[in-house]
Amino acid sequence: MLLWPAVTLVGFLVLTALVIAMGTSTTARYEREQRAAARRETAQAGATVEAVGMARAA
Structure with a gap:
C-alpha cells in the first residue's frame, strides 16, 4: 500500500x-x-581609444 506513494x-x-x-x-x-x-567589448573599446590617442599624438 505504501509502495506507490514512496x-x-x-x-x-x-x-x-x-x-x-x-x-x-x-x-x-x-x-x-x-x-x-x-x-x-572592453578590450575593443580600449584598443579604439589607444588608436585615436596615437593618431592625435602623431
Whole structure:
C-alpha cells in the first residue's frame, strides 16, 4: 500500500534534483559567456581609444 506513494516521492525528488542541476549548469554557462562578451567589448573599446590617442599624438 505504501509502495506507490514512496515511488512517487522518490521520483519527484529525482526529477527536482535533475531540473536544479540542469538550471545551475545552464546559468553558469550563460554567466561565463556574458563575462567573456563584456571583456571583448572592453578590450575593443580600449584598443579604439589607444588608436585615436596615437593618431592625435602623431
